[in-house]
Amino acid sequence: MPRALSQRATSLGHVLARTFPTPKFLLPHAAGVDISDASIKWIVLSDAQSGRRTVEAWGQETLPDGVVVSGAIQDEARLILALREVRKKMPHVAAVHASLPEEPAFVFSMNVPPGSKRHEILDLIGFEFEARVPIPPSAAVYDFDVIPRQEGEGQEIGVVVFPRELAESYANCFSAAGFTLFSLEIEPRAIARAIVPESERDTISLLLDFGAKRSGLAVLKCGIPIFTSTVEVGVDRINSVLTDQLHLSPEQLEPWKNEQGLLPSAGQRSGLEAISGVASSLGSEVAKHFNYWDTRRNERGERVSPVTAVLLVGGGANLKGLGDYIAGRVQANVYRPNVWGRVCSFEEYIPPIQRRMSLQYATAIGLALR
Numbered sequence: 001m002p003r004a005l006s007q008r009a010t011s012l013g014h015v016l017a018r019t020f021p022t023p024k025f026l027l028p029h030a031a032g033v034d035i036s037d038a039s040i041k042w043i044v045l046s047d048a049q050s051g052r053r054t055v056e057a058w059g060q061e062t063l064p065d066g067v068v069v070s071g072a073i074q075d076e077a078r079l080i081l082a083l084r085e086v087r088k089k090m091p092h093v094a095a096v097h098a099s100l101p102e103e104p105a106f107v108f109s110m111n112v113p114p115g116s117k118r119h120e121i122l123d124l125i126g127f128e129f130e131a132r133v134p135i136p137p138s139a140a141v142y143d144f145d146v147i148p149r150q151e152g153e154g155q156e157i158g159v160v161v162f163p164r165e166l167a168e169s170y171a172n173c174f175s176a177a178g179f180t181l182f183s184l185e186i187e188p189r190a191i192a193r194a195i196v197p198e199s200e201r202d203t204i205s206l207l208l209d210f211g212a213k214r215s216g217l218a219v220l221k222c223g224i225p226i227f228t229s230t231v232e233v234g235v236d237r238i239n240s241v242l243t244d245q246l247h248l249s250p251e252q253l254e255p256w257k258n259e260q261g262l263l264p265s266a267g268q269r270s271g272l273e274a275i276s277g278v279a280s281s282l283g284s285e286v287a288k289h290f291n292y293w294d295t296r297r298n299e300r301g302e303r304v305s306p307v308t309a310v311l312l313v314g315g316g317a318n319l320k321g322l323g324d325y326i327a328g329r330v331q332a333n334v335y336r337p338n339v340w341g342r343v344c345s346f347e348e349y350i351p352p353i354q355r356r357m358s359l360q361y362a363t364a365i366g367l368a369l370r
Contacts, residue, residue, distance in 0.1 A: 030095040030182050031057070032190070032367030033086065035079075035170070037068045038212035038236075042086055043364040044093050045343060053343045055351050057090045058361065070214070070230075071101025073169045076176075083177035095180040097367040099187045100170060102216050102228040106133045106161040107186070109147070109226035114155040125159055133161050141167050145189070145224045148201065158224040160186055183370060188218035188225040190366030195311060195337035196223035203308045206290050208326070209362070210316030212236050215282060219293050219307075227293070231285045235316040238275050245274040254318075258356065261320030279325055286310065287329040294332075310334040313362040339365050 031044045044057040061082050067075045087094075110128060112121050121144060126137045133140065142161040149155060167184060174181045188207055196205070201222050209216040213234040219227040238257065242248045248256055262279055264272050294307040309332060312323055317336055327334040339362045340351055353361060 029093050030097055030368070030370070031090060031093045032098075032364040032369070033083075033096045033174075033179075034099045034187070034190075034361075034363035034367065035063075035068060036101070036211060037063070037070065037214070039063055040082055040086055041361055041364045042090065042096075043361055043368050044090055045365075045368045052345070052348055054349055055343075055353065057093070058353060058364075059086070059089055060360075061086050071103040072166060073173065076169065076173055079173050080176045083173060083179065087178050094178065095182055096174065097183045097185065097190075097370045098170065098174060098181060099190055099363050099367060100162055100167065100184050102186050102188055102218065102225075103214075103230045104163055104166055105186050105228060107159065107188075107218075107225050107228040108132055109156055109158050109221065111154045111156050114149075116155070121157065125161075128159075129161075135161075135163060139164050147224050147226075148222050156221075158221065158226050160189070160225070162186070185367065185370075186225065186228070187216060187363045188220070188228055190364075190370075191313060191362045192218075192220050192223040192225065192366065193369050194339050194342060194362050194366035195313065196220060197341055200308075204293070204305050206286070206293065206307050206310045208286055208310055208312050208314070208317075210235065210282070210312065210314035210319075210322075212315055215285075215314070215316070217286065217289050219289070220311075221305075227289075229285075229289060231282065233278060233282045233285070235314075235319075238278050238316070238319070241274045241278065257319050259320060261322065262325050263321035275319075279319075279322065283326055283329045286326050290330040290332065294330075307332065312336050313339065313359045315360045317359045318356045342369055 029044070031042050034041045040061040040063060042059060043055060045053045046056050063082055064078060067078045073079055112124055125142055125144065129137050140161050141164050142159065144157040144159045147156040147158055170184060171181055187209065191207060191209060205220050207218040207220055211234050213236055215231045215233050217229045217231060218225045239253050242253060242256065262272060262275070290307055290310065296304045310326055310330060312334060313336065323334040323336065336359060339358050343365065344351065351358065
């Protein structure tokens with residue numbers, strides 16, 4: 001990947017040739033690795049040869065403050081050390097599909113002539129840079145996903161543009177840590193692969209990834225991101241408020257958020273007051289983006305497909321009452337999706353990651369499913 005990025009490659013997708021791909025049975029086993037400002041999460045899934053997958057390995061490595069900030073790598077040396085620790089914990093797997101943060105990315109949709117070839121579409125994307133992306137094509141890597149066509153519609157694609165230098169930085173860190181990097185992909189695309197079932201592939205939904213230091217918002221059309229935004233509201237802010245005002249210990253934070261949260265029991269109203277400001281800030285951002293996309297109209301003044309639901313994942317998704325609170329702000333269904341839906345059936349296999357915790361692994365699971 002570093003070599004491909006440093007030359008003239010434009011694709012954010014697969015490192016291997018698309019025209020003549022290696023047969024799947026010859027590809028090395030690959031893990032899904034998700035890097036955020038706070039941690040590295042990884043998961044290895046078995047091959048689906050028997051009709052189902054199982055979790056072979058999984059884990060989390062905490063990143064010190066300042067190693068990755070707002071998605072940008074500030075300390076490559078320490079990130080490489082952390083990735084080497086991850087490598088030690090899954091010695092049987094050297095290949096990875098890894099995430100890129102949505103913050104530095106430019107995500108949009110555009111129409112292309114039906115039947116266009118890949119190189120033609122990439123050329124068309126390049127022509128859109130001046131109007132949509134504040135960096136030149138030479139300073140970027142970019143790729144696209146074809147959005148399934150609806151009756152009466154043209155061919156729409158979801159485009160992701162990422163700064164080349166930052167992509168190379170991520171690729172170099174993986175290489176230095178001893179990994180073979182198969183692909184880089186923005187977090188919302190990986191999450192959508194894991195959580196959007198086939199039955200909902202013709203809908204538009206709003207994804208909320210409530211993380212430790214920030215929260216990501218993404219509009220998904222047929223499971224493909226067509227818009228992303230980042231909100232500087234994370235679980236760490238809630239933890240700080242609870243620690244300062246309720247004097248909770250680190251061990252008490254998760255149980256309190258899971259059992260009290262925004263719906264505290266009698267005598268615990270001070271907890272609600274402590275975190276209501278954070279919830280309000282997050283809810284306002286979700287409502288702003290939801291309402292904009294839910295009321296859009298096309299060039300003929302016709303209303304486009306409305307947003308059907310808000311999908312809630314990430315470490316903060318378990319905050320009790322958060323789903324109901326956001327649902328009240330947007331007047332739509334808000335739910336925590338099944339991140340294992342494309343991995344296995346619970347009737348046949350129960351993953352070793354507890355359900356609440358699994359919402360933190362949505363990105364890694366989606367990457368491992370590539």
